[in-house]
Amino acid sequence: MLPQHVSRAAVAPARLTLSGRVGLVAAAFVVLGEAVWLVVGLPGAALVSHLGGVAVATWATVACVRVARRQPAPLRRFWSLLAVTMALSALGCILWTVEQLNGHRLPHTPLLGVVFTAGIVTGTAALLCSLAAPRSLVGQVRTLLDGVIVGLALIPIGWVVVFRDIAAVALADPLRTFGLLYPMFDLMQLTILVVVAGPSRPMWRPLRVIGASLAIRAAADTTYVSLFAHDSYVPGHPIDVCWALSFLLIGAATRCPPPPACDGEDETAESPQPPWWRVALPYLPVGGAIVAVMLSRRPTGQTPHLIFLAMMTLLGMLALRQGLAANEILRLVARLRRLAYFDQLTGLPNRLTFNRRLRRALYDDVRVAVLLLDVDGFKQVNDRFGHATGDRLLTTIAERMRDAVGADGMIARLGGDEFAVLVEGDRPVPPEPLAERLLAALQPLPGEEDLGVHPSASIGIAEYGPQHTSHTDLLRDADIAMYAAKAAGKSAYRTCTPALRESAVSRAELIADLRRAVDEGQLQLEFQPIVDLATGAVRSAEALVRWRHPRLGMLDPAKFLPLAEATGLILPIDRWVLQEACRAAAAWRQNAPGVIVAVNIAAAHLRRPDLIATVIAATADAGLSPRALTLELTESALIEGSDVVLDRLRQLRELGVRIAIDDFGTGYSSLSYLHRIPATELKIDRSFVARLGAEAPRAYATVEMVTRLAGAFDLAVVAEGVETEAQHAAVTAIGCVHGQGWRYGRPAALPELLAALTPVDVAR
Structure with missing residues (x-):
């Protein structure tokens, strides 16, 4: 059984019947026999050549019909038209043979002209229906014009090459003159095939074989026209075998496999850029045609009528081709403008358009306000439901905001999940009510609450004033207000005030100072003991980082660690703390070998593949056993951990490193993750311990429950935040x-x- 993703068309050639293979071999033998017969010059060469052509063309017709039945719609049309073309070729050969048997040496009759012309039309239509051909009508017409232009340019060139040594009186016969049209049509079709074969990509194999067939036919027709013009062609000439050979190649093309995407190509895929010679292809022979016109003039100075007619038609085709090219350029310019100035997902103006409009409004010195919107929780939507759902959510948000803003402002998508609204001039609606309208428009509709995906946004507002020197200052203030709205609980709006601006500047300065803190030795460690409640002996100590700021003095972790996590600076800080804590533990374990050190690790470190190497390097450099180290991780960081993170924690446990779950009870507190995480202890959050007392039975029950739970999982328990004797008595x-x-x-x-x-600690 075939896999479902393999199309039937892709395996059609492999299922070719025995009769199909026999037919191909038989047709090849017919062509070979005809070639030998004509070259040797055996009697009846003319009849043999005609009958051979009829037989091979008929076989090619049948082969095309059979392969068309097994193909999907696009390929079925292509092969059906080729079948009609081969059938017309067979019919033409039959009519030619009948006329010759009736005594006409070269029977150029109107009926034959109609049959051969119809074959040219269907063959050209087949090329324009191939998978690589343009899908639009304009593209197909342009491709057809390319072939016609090349074909017309051949007429003056052929006139000079073929007829230049023939007397004018010998050209009175129109059949001799119009014989130039045969190679012209061949070259036209060959040009179309080259154009539709597909720029800068491998040519589909059947098109290669068909191209070889067209090239052989073009060479045969050119030789035939030359011989005919010089009145030296005799039926049964060896050149006749070339037509049978061209029919054989058409039939052989049916055995080539279809392209992998034969069920339909991705129309949204970007087309590769064509090489320069394919763009210039229809224009290359025009120069040769102009030179040929000059050389084809008769002694009287007149240009032959056929050449004049061909050149006039060529000029008309060139004008039409240029008109189509100009129309395509205009369409491309319009598309490029839309790509440059509009967002492709939502159809809204993009950041470039918004900034240009904002700068123009500031230049016109009108009242300007900017509303900056950021979708709340958009990353979680992408992570949980996928980017396709995220894109649909952004489209929905854009439609709702467009309706909410209406004519009161211009809404744009700046990128990602960030939008902006520009309100300028004598605005009928102040920015604050407009922000309320936007928030109301983003409220979940009936039924959306159950889907788990509904839009909300945080909005920052900034109005242009004397404190702004450019549009970037205005956007910065809107960004400051937007982050203030997020900090206020999301799905809210805030207006930028001097206090917010000053706070943001201070935050930026603090981040800049924090980048230098590690390198300049401004960080230092303090240690808080963790004691055995029964004896009071110190069993471990938690390393806590402090920042001795050169201007602000000693800063607690709550003042700078959130900034470090938001900016990624937590990684070098964590590495420094781990190294220094291991060195300190190695120093105190000389007097107190049983006391271990506990170090907090940020969630960002859990996701790094070098976590284990970092821990091993820190303990090895300090000469500390991994068993003397406890890594404290928050509940939320562990819950969000992937299987890869859990595997890293298991490897650390195998090394002897202890794993503590910090602030237990404040996060998700799911029992299921306790089965997965290789923890060694739980640290009860200080918020539960602080409520312990005679009047807090729920807090007492909570701490007791956590203690029993830890015992069930064979985990040690540490009560954090014990400050009073009553709390000490309760946890004990x-x-x-x-x-x-x-x-x-x-x-x-x-x-x-x-x-x-003290030494007592060691003894206990």
Whole structure:
């Protein structure tokens, strides 16, 4: 059984029947026998050549009909037209033979002219129906004109080459003169085949074989016309075998496999750029035709009527071709303008158009306001449902916002999930009510809540004022306000104020300072002990990073770690903390071998493939056993971890590194992920411990439940944020083994921690 993705047409040649193969071999033997007969000059050569042509053309007709039945619609049309062409060729050969048997040596009758002309029309139509041919009517007409122009240009050239040594009186016979049309039509079809074969890509194999057939026929017709013009052609001439050979190649082309995408090509795929010679192809022989016209003049100075008519027709075709080219250029210019100034997904103006319109409005010195919109949670939509769903969501948002804005402003898509609205001049609606209209338009419609995908946005508003020096300043303020709206809970709008602007500037300056903090040694570590609640002995210490800012003084992690995570600076900070914490632990374990060090690792580090190498390098450089290290990871970071992340954590556990789930209970707290994550301990969040007391039975029950849960999973428990005696008594009574908080020690530098590590700690 064939795979479903393989089309039937793709295997049609392999299923060719025995009769089809026998027919091909028999046709080849007919052509070979005819060639031998004509070259040797055996009796009845004329009749043999005609009968051979009829037999091979008839076989080619049958072969084309049979292959057409097995093809999809586009290829079926192509092969059917070729079958008609071969049938007309066979009919023409039969009529020619009958006329010769009736005593006409060269029977150029009107009926034969009609039959052969019809064959030329159907053959040309077949080429224009091939998969590589243009799909539009304009493209097909242009291709046809290319062939006609090349064919017409051949007439003056052929006149000079073929008839230049023939007396004018010998050309009185119109049959001699119009014999030039045979090679002209051949060259026309050959040109069309070259044009439609497809620019800058491999030519479909049947078209190669058909091209060889056309080339042989063109050579045969040119030789025939030359012999006929000189009155030296005799029926049964060896050149006659070329026509039978051309028919044989058409039939042989039916055995070639169809293209892989024969069921229909992707019309949205970008077409490759054609080489220069294909663009210039219809114009290359025109120069030769002009020279030939000059050489074809008779001694009287007159140009033969056929040459004059051909040149006039050629000029008309060239004019029409140029008109089509100009029309195509205009269409391409319009398309390029749309590509340059409009978003292809939503049809809205793009960033370039928006910026140009904004700059023009500022230049005209009118009142200007900008609303900057960012879709909330769009990345999660792409990750969960795929980019196709994300694109549909963006299209829906664009339609709703376009309807909400109406004539009160210009809406544009700046890129990704970011949109902007420009309000200028004497606006009938202030920007704040317009923002409310936009938020209302993005509210989920009935039924959308159940889909899990519905739009919402955060909007920032900025109005042009004296503080702005350019349109970029205005967009910056709108961006500041938009992030303030996101921080306010999303699906909201904020207007940029001096306070917001000052806060954003301070944030940018702080980020710039943070980039230098690691290199300039501004970071330092403090350690908070984690004690055994039963004995009070220090069992481990958590490394906490501090930033001694040269201007702002000592900054707590809450002041700069969120910025570090948002900018990616958390990675070098985490590496520095890990290295320094391992060195400190190696120092204190000389006096307290049982005390381990705990280091917080950001979620960004979990997704990095060098996590294990980083941990191994830090412990090895410090001379610290991996068993003396605990990595603390937040619940949310672990929940979002992929199978690859979980595999890295398992490898760390195999090395001996401990894994602690920090702030347990504040995230998703799913029991299922406890089965997957190779954790060694849970740290109960300080928010639960802070509520412990006689009047907080729910908090007591929560801590007790987590403790029992940890015991069921064979995990150690650390109660964080223990500050009072009552909290200490509560967590001890519940059964927590370890505690951490100001009750047992504040974060301090390494020397102070070393003083707390007494020999008693080691004994216990």
